[in-house]
Amino acid sequence: MHYDSFEEVMTALAKKKRKAHLLLGNGFSMAYDSSIFSYNALFDFVESLKDPLLADVLGAMKTKNFELMMEQLDAFSVLLDVLGGDQTLKAKVQIVHDGLRKSLIDAIKSLHPEHVFKVPDEKSASCAKFVNRFLETGGSIFTSNYDLLLYWVLMRQGIPSACDGFGRELLNPVEVENKTEEADWSVLRWGPNRSRQNVFYVHGSLPLFDTGTNVEKEQYDQEGYLLENISARINADDYPVFVTAGTGEEKLAQIRANPYLADSYDYLSSVDGSIVTFGFAFGDSDLHIVDALNRATHFPSKDVPKLWSIYIGVFSDADKARATALEKLMHAKVNTYDATTALIWG
Template sequence: MELENFFDLLQALEKKNDRLIHLLVGNGFSMAYDSTIFSYNALHSFIESIDDPDLQKILSVVETKNFELIMQQLDNLASLVTAFDGTAELKQQIEHASKKLKSSLLNAVNSLHPEHVFKVSDEAVESCAKFLNHFLGKGGYVFSTNYDLLLYWVLMRSSTISHNDGFGREALNYEKGMTSDEIDWSDLYWGKHKDNQNIFYVHGALPFFDAGSQVVKEEYSHSAYLLENISSRMDGGEYPIFVTAGNGEQKLAHIRHNQYLTFCYDKLSTITGTLVTFGFMFGKYDHHIIDAINKAAKQGMNAHPKLLSVYIGVYSDGDKKHIESIQHLFKVKVRIFDAKSVNIWGK
């Protein structure tokens, strides 16, 4: 495969007027903004600095900074303890350590984050919005597997992007003749606008909390920035909808236990046209995403509409070789492009 320039392939795709073009972003989207904040190295260093015996013990033994792999190893260890009739106390200790690592990872993402939306420059927002509009502006969808707020912030700040994440409010006391100032509005709950949704956080995100029968989105208040409100919820024992640990099957099981995540995953499984990926490398624990792509490719059998192709952005020769090695797993045409040719954040 030859590396293509992103804008060359986009121009060719846009000539196909009957084809929708969608976007899937992964951690590389955030790392392109600031790799010192959003890399596994940064998260590992943060967790390593936490004064906790269990976490220190785990990090001193494992030889990886890939938290998905670490948590998978802990799950496997718990299963082995059960299989060999180990003590319930030992299994409980391992499971407790796994939960602690997950919560620490979430706290790390939260704490390393830029303080608030206005820390992202106008130039960066404008550049990212221009990139997103290649998809959203022409009827496509944007899917994200990231937990952070960067995409959310860009959507909030830009006046040029027509977006809908499915959340909305209900009037709690509406009576005919009331002005908007007289109406008491509910929190932002998911579902009100899902029929027109075009933004999908497949693995959840920091602002989304499971409120039992509903999914609520945290927001800015007059007294605090969004990240402060999220931190306040977390300090109170609430945690965002956040899929991180396990292999592809375990991630999918987590997704299926939440109505919002299920909706996002099913939408990915039914897209048509072309999917462009940026910063998502289809790693060892991402087979559930490949499965969703293949489901989209199978719909409609030999006729339209169905997913016809996936264009995958790569940064290095190693990335390129990895995609070439797993190309056979996809039931659609796979092409690769040079991710460095995109310059999402205008740097």
């Protein structure tokens, strides 16, 4: 079934008294500014630098996972030392390592507004209102975007019901109890508010960093804006948790390798109600998302579907045709609506 407007979709879901979840794709960021947010923009930015050495290395590595690339370069450099390799070659490896790191930082800065307050207040408020309509139904927000837009909107507008699972933990509870020390709180870690989580970055996000023992979230502080803090961590060889381009299988492998991403994916695989999508293409590289939604349709048993229906925002006849083809893959009922009527950014 096709709905002529986003409001018709929300009205229909309200009548059914069903939870409405939101799945955002790259079209969410493109709707804000198509000139700076394009699909796989970070990797494309690095490729566009026309550095022949970087280009050759990127082509040889067969991966678009920046963190994995850096780890492979570091491991190769260590092996060169152990095996008595050519130090000239090691120097080239370091040049590539430093070049990729600088390129990633340059890309992040170039492909974002400078900070949250550069996003016009009316746009931020409009987006917050849109997102909150789903949270108010008891639904969740899922996004495959790793840029900062959604994080900025949630932070700036202060939606009380929005929770991404991160929080601070008291590091010295005994001393505080005994009144021998002031409270010492941890950095923002994923876990303390996991039970209330309703915002999921299913492909990671630039402010998220995996330390090996915790997944931490970078934030503003007195030292600098968020982009500056992210850049500082990358300069220290600490890389954000985000899934870059690749096949659905490659993306799922990256997801399963990280506890935060795996948990987010599993939550998507068990949603109850209906899902409304905006700007999500459901292309060949998104088959892992299709699989997650099909798992949700038959969760917890094949006899009791949990994900009842999907409402896909379409912008063109080509989008409608793709959604029609998608019906053959989806186990839940597939509907479409005119995405131009959503007016997320006002």
